[in-house]
Amino acid sequence: KLYSEQALVHGFPRARSLTKNGIAFVAKSISRYVLTYGGIAFIVAGAAILAFPQLLDYGITTGIHVHNLDNLGVGFFIVIFAVVIIGFLGYINSMRKAVELGYTGETKEPPTVSE
Structure with missing residues (x-):
């Protein structure tokens, strides 16, 4: 069974002819974007709720x-914002950066740094 996240991370980069290292770069970059900016979004939302507790009363039935x-409340919408919107923007930026760095099948694979 193929989940939508797997299709996004594996299907689209292959269509853009990224190498295995390019696909790994894109996956790590998307994770970094979602965790960093999603975390900031959760901190901002939490601070707003602490300052204005009545925000928890709002929601869509x-x-x-x-x-x-x-009832879809603040928590639902902040998760959608963090995962969908930030994830999509991270995907766009990561793909652009992967092509700039030469992680495509048309070019020679850049050397990797061994740890």
């Missing part, structure tokens, strides 16, 4: 009688 899906 869906009518779905499933726990955590009946």
